[in-house]
Amino acid sequence: MKQLDTVNRKILAELVANARIPISELARKVGLSKTPVALRIRQMEEMGLINGYRAILSPLQLGLTHVTYIEARLTDTRQKALEEFNDAVRAIAEIEECYMIAGGFDYLLKVRSRDMTHFRQIMAERISDLPHIHATTSYVAMEAVVEQSWTEI
Template sequence: MSSNPPSRELDRVDRQLLSLLQADGRLTVAELARTVNLTLTPCIERVRRLEREGFIDGYYAHLNSKRLGQSMLAFTEVTLDHATQDVFQRFKEAVQLVEEIVECHMVAGGFDYLIKTRVQDMDEYRRVLGDKIVNVRGVRHTQTYFVLEEVKSTHAVRVRVSDAGRAGAAAPKRRRARS
């Protein structure tokens, strides 16, 4: 994942491609080309350039956590005992090894990290918290919030329209078929 800002402006076609692929990463190059009004070769070249330049980090399948028996979602605030580089590094390394943790963010404010965890049930969460989170040397305090209802959950990143600075839709408008 690149944290560098884009090195060049994306044009309308690049943005359309990003929106289309974000909505459905399984679209064929032929479908992409047809939708953005390009021939196959320039479409393939643009997608490869977007990948190479880091605008596309990868492709994945969005799995149904409930069907996989991981319906409990929890957010945990973690406060470390010292704000030193070695304590932060130790915590980051430990988090990478916990597969139940699906996101971890260092934050500014009253605590140091916010962790998003997906597990089967409360028993599994207690094991993860007790065995894998609070046992990390340097963790001083945790506070957990359990999700009662997921109102919105998406991986989509808003793609901005460059010429007017307006937010773009998740996918470009499709032309209506003529009758």
């Protein structure tokens, strides 16, 4: 990370705030000309520091207002079983996040749905059929107190 100097940090902060900012405006904001800014961005992309650019959709505006966290316990935690579970989880669009956990259960899933009926359908038809699933415990979120994308550089 030795190439992440103050200017690169400024570039990243601006890109996080607005990935569609024109290079000319970005260059003006960080105090360089367009060519060095473009080169720095390309270097950070090649380093893997910038993984891509995307539109961030509002789940609330899409009607996905119901958030449930699920503790999942597996019947088998050998590597092959974990890989099968991971691949199957990635195929379920409603699973917004999934983490392998060290503790009293194996995975924590964050599921977005329209309402409880939709969530029950996702549980019955998709999550309960995940490979090696033994048991689940669900926790319905009542309110998002802090919910944000990574923006600190």
